[in-house]
Amino acid sequence: MSPVELIVYYREGCHLCEQMVASLFQLQEELKYEIRQIDIDNDPLLRDKYNVDVPVVMFKNEVIFYHFFDETELRKALANG
Numbered sequence: 001m002s003p004v005e006l007i008v009y010y011r012e013g014c015h016l017c018e019q020m021v022a023s024l025f026q027l028q029e030e031l032k033y034e035i036r037q038i039d040i041d042n043d044p045l046l047r048d049k050y051n052v053d054v055p056v057v058m059f060k061n062e063v064i065f066y067h068f069f070d071e072t073e074l075r076k077a078l079a080n081g
Contacts, residue, residue, distance in 0.1 A: 020055040023069035
């Protein structure tokens with residue numbers, strides 16, 4: 001079974017991004033997922049796509065939430081995933 005992976009699109013210096021990642025790390029052990037962080041400023045296509053939406057959290061190619069952490073949506077996505 002492959003590990004559950006959340007992708008966080010972020011940018012350096014973004015306080016919302018830092019808060020999002022910190023919140024995800026708090027539940028990581030309980031909910032058993034890996035976090036892959038991708039800086040959108042390293043890829044022009046990602047920067048164009050997510051420029052005003054970071055941080056964006058995705059699971060199985062679907063956006064779970066963006067801007068602000070939502071524990072209810074996270075738990076729902078992982079339970080249905």
